[in-house]
Amino acid sequence: MTKKTSEPVRLGGELISSQVVEQLLQELRSGAFQTAEHLPPELELASRLNVSRTVVRDALSELEREGYVERVRGIGTVINRDVVNLHRRMDQKFEFNRMIEATGHHPNSDDLRVTRRPADAENAAALDLVPNTPVVYICRRILADNKPVLFSTDILPCSLFGQTRMDSIDFSRPIFEILNEECGIQITSTVTHVRAAVGDPVVRRALALTRDQALLELSETCYSRLCRPIMRCRTFYTDFFDFALVRKLM
Known part of the structure; x- marks a missing residue:
């Protein structure tokens, strides 16, 4: 079946940052960060995920917009555990x-x-x-x-x-x-x-x-x-x- 091509292709950087968002959410819920109060610094995350610091910054911005974390100068990236544990959010696309x-x-x-x-x-x-x-x-x-x-x-x-x-x-x-x-x-x-x-x-x-x-x-x-x-x-x-x-x- 031939797919329609009326929709533009996503940019590579956007796709990668979205994948990093999903990976970090998984780590926050059931992985390395499931009991953490803060996420590691950007450089450490970039090295851990094998992506650029720019991609990590974009991913953290998305997580902050969605309420999962708050980035506070002098403190770091604080995790809102209550929001992370929500699975039925009306303010997000859900199926x-x-x-x-x-x-x-x-x-x-x-x-x-x-x-x-x-x-x-x-x-x-x-x-x-x-x-x-x-x-x-x-x-x-x-x-x-x-x-x-x-x-x-x-x-x-x-x-x-x-x-x-x-x-x-x-x-x-x-x-x-x-x-x-x-x-x-x-x-x-x-x-x-x-x-x-x-x-x-x-x-x-x-x-x-x-x-x-x-x-x-x-x-x-x-x-x-x-x-x-x-x-x-x-x-x-x-x-x-x-x-x-x-x-x-x-």
């Missing part, structure tokens, strides 16, 4: 299959519906499309083992898939993975609206909710590089999930 796996349960889907429809006015405006442009709706119920825990609807322009036949795509996979592998697109940012919701009868039945159970609704518009709107997502989460939000105040 619900991984969140379910992190709780020790097996994620699976037993109700997947993929339909092609003309975009209504709201979705066309959000995705910068002409009204009635063909879009694909991917609706799914996700379970943790045998327990229904969320119901999601993803809406994407059919044009993203080029000449690829829709019936040849395994839509049970995570949607970010599908976009990356089938369309050559990476989601880099989202605008998310969060609210408590009742959910319509179809969603409530699918999630086997009792009368007194509420839902958390996340409505998102997802963007690729150059601020291009790619997808809309509407997801209803049950109280199986416990989200955290890290806010940088300074």
Whole structure:
């Protein structure tokens, strides 16, 4: 299958620093730094990781922006252990299959519906499309083992898939993975609206909710590089999930 090439290639330095971020997070959680209060100096980290000091500095800047560390003159790079140990952060890109796996349960889907429809006015405006442009709706119920825990609807322009036949795509996979592998697109940012919701009868039945159970609704518009709107997502989460939000105040 030929991948689409509409997205620019990441720069080498950016890719390396991202890899260093992931490596340091792993070391902070379960490796050499899992009990440390501070990270070593930049030069020592650069030698340890076999990268330049510039790459280390960029990686530490990213870790600081995400709240994992604070760099304090005269003290060094202080680790926020509470933030490091968070695994379900609403302020970061997350994928619900991984969140379910992190709780020790097996994620699976037993109700997947993929339909092609003309975009209504709201979705066309959000995705910068002409009204009635063909879009694909991917609706799914996700379970943790045998327990229904969320119901999601993803809406994407059919044009993203080029000449690829829709019936040849395994839509049970995570949607970010599908976009990356089938369309050559990476989601880099989202605008998310969060609210408590009742959910319509179809969603409530699918999630086997009792009368007194509420839902958390996340409505998102997802963007690729150059601020291009790619997808809309509407997801209803049950109280199986416990989200955290890290806010940088300074």
